[in-house]
Amino acid sequence: MAPIRPTENRLPDGMMQTDDELEQQWFVGSIDQGTTSSRFIIFNGEGEPMGSHQIEFENLYPKSGWHEQDPMALLKSVEDCVEAAVKNFEEKGFDKSRIKSVGITNQRETAVVWDNVTGEPLYNAVVWPDTRTAPLVRELRKHSYAETLPEVCGLPLSTYPSSVKLRWLIDNVEPVKKAYEEGRLAFGTVDSWLIYRLNGGAKADPKPIHVTDSTNASRTMFMDIRTLKYSDELLNFFGIDKNKVHLPEIVPSSDPEVFGKLASGVLAGVPIAGCLGDQSSALVGQCGFKPGQAKNTYGTGCFLLYNVGTEPVISKSGLLATVAYDFGHGRKPVYALEGSIAVAGSGVKWLMTNLGFADESHKVTQLAGTVPNSGGVVFVTAFSGLFAPYWIDDAKGTVFGITQHTTKAHIARATLEATCFQTRAILNAMEKDSGRRLESLAVDGGLSNSDLTMQTQADVARVRVDRPAMRETTALGAAIAAGLATGVWAELEDLKNVNQNGRRIFRPEMSEQQAEKMFKRWEHAVEMSRGWVLEHGEDGNL
Structure with a gap:
């Protein structure tokens, strides 16, 4: 080279x-x-x-x-x-x-x-x-x-x-x-x-x-x-x-x-x-330097940061305002809105360890891919309540829509979809708070390896999903901050070719009508999951 x-x-x-x-x-x-x-x-x-x-x-x-x-x-x-x-x-x-x-x-x-x-x-x-x-x-x-x-x-x-x-x-x-x-x-x-x-x-x-x-x-x-x-x-x-x-x-x-x-x-x-x-560093590692750009790290849970520019936006929709990065030397600090999802990869792990669906995480995705949809199953993965933008403390994990037709594959697919629906809900809140339309969603973290999950994310959120081949973006962000300070890169525009090789773009393939129908059903399920702890107690006894 x-x-x-x-x-x-x-x-x-x-x-x-x-x-x-x-x-x-x-x-x-x-x-x-x-x-x-x-x-x-x-x-x-x-x-x-x-x-x-x-x-x-x-x-x-x-x-x-x-x-x-x-x-x-x-x-x-x-x-x-x-x-x-x-x-x-x-x-x-x-x-x-x-x-x-x-x-x-x-x-x-x-x-x-x-x-x-x-x-x-x-x-x-x-x-x-x-x-x-x-x-x-x-x-x-x-x-x-x-x-x-x-x-x-x-x-x-x-x-x-x-x-x-x-x-x-x-x-x-x-x-x-x-x-x-x-x-x-x-x-x-x-x-x-x-x-x-x-x-x-x-x-x-x-x-x-x-x-x-x-x-x-x-x-x-x-x-x-x-x-x-x-x-x-x-x-x-x-x-x-x-x-x-x-x-x-x-x-x-x-x-x-x-x-x-x-x-x-x-x-x-x-x-x-x-x-x-770390989460700011992942945004920098994804080169999310323009207002309206966002990244989502699909790990055990999800952390989504949305660049809102050089003025902080105080959320009215249950999100956090944070500093995205501050590169100094006459540059203004840049702010972000942040939303977190409690269950992402941990939902897949739960299917593996608690229910025995598979012995490796990629096999859960393979199982979910054996059916064309979730068969009407919606899984609200509120193992510890729901985080942003819902902040429902009294919800518990709840599966809706089970019939005699339901199989492991449907439940696996509904588990992956749950993360995508919650991400869309956060993106909706971020656009509402910031007044900016999302350009694209850069992704990283273990669950981003799933093509099915990333395509589902693009479909239900109606957004372009951008996945790099090199996904050590959190570490790369810190390297970029250090490199900018010591002349490895002079300005942000010098980073336009950094980590660009082998990126894959997932674009919406589902109709907007179908996506809205699925998301409306998810929101209905979220509302139905409320009050479980309050009414029935942690152990299920009245």
Whole structure:
């Protein structure tokens, strides 16, 4: 492959690249720190992975509803991934000195606390789905200011944001409370923790690096979504004294200096130049840079982000407002609407493990493809209620339309359709809130491998579905942020050819009348699934 050259021989700082440098091919590394595993992937200038390694780590569940991780285990998994991926890269004949910079993408809302003096963690990380804060959230909702929170930070009050996790830790963990009272408590999301430690922690030279980017800060409920600065009103609402806790400085998602450099290991001295929360990073990795573009990650659940441009849109339809990315250097931050679906790939897994439909996920799709439609079956996959845009807490998983004609294949197809219907409902809400028509839906994640599901998505949502061949888009987004900061790409238009090879487009094939009929039946089923917990209790007994 021919060397990839930047379009201009300049860096954001005004530094110049030599002719020799322009003749070389640059690479960018990406740390992708997720909920169950960490990865390090090295991309070339066309967005192709040239070396990688992945390590799973232990998740801890000390009590019902509690979900924790060891911060040091997270750090070690990342450090080990970097070492192994670089070895893999060099074994393919590449030179590690051509790795220009590193980006970081991470699980959002997971809270980490550490001692600002020693740099050591004070408690396990409290992971984003943890629900121990539910009683605290109920108390906070009694305050009148709680209703205005979305107008300031874009998020409704819930157990997800890291704000309530920090409040719980201060109130319930003695070492954390003591550090807070003594002014030694440092707080951050996973990005801040990794950047702090990868730079050398408390012993970093010339000083410790304690930062976060605005995409991660927008998930704390501490940041004003318009100013991208901490809000005294929000901090006061959660009872956080900013003079007693070290909060990370909020910086743009792409910068050659503010994130520091790797202090040790095989890439010691390489700058960390990009940082994005995972779902924002996936949007960037899909090059969703225009208002009206959206991406959906079909994983265990679904996370759908919709680019609304340079002004935040506060949802009136049950969605979240968030920062999509902020590349700095005179560029305005870009915002997104976000909607989540609780059950996607987990619905397929449920068919496999609980009902024995198949022993591999692709076989569920094959089974669903043996029938032309669901035979009138509608499966509302509300295993834990329904998320956006419905937010129905008292629903349970419910199958409608079963007859003597119904087979496993019909139920399998209805399971796949459920994710597509919920995605359409979120897209409808996003278009209503933003006033913008969706251009296309970029997709990634495990369930996006199913051609049947993606075609169904195009049919029921009446939208073009765009699936890349290389689906490591979350990691690619962080690499793009870092590469923009260090001259691998000069501007967004230089990314037009990144990850474009082998993309497949699914276009609507079903008639609009048929699609509307199916979606209307889905909406009817959703309404009929309401009230199950309220009327019958969790165990089904009256």
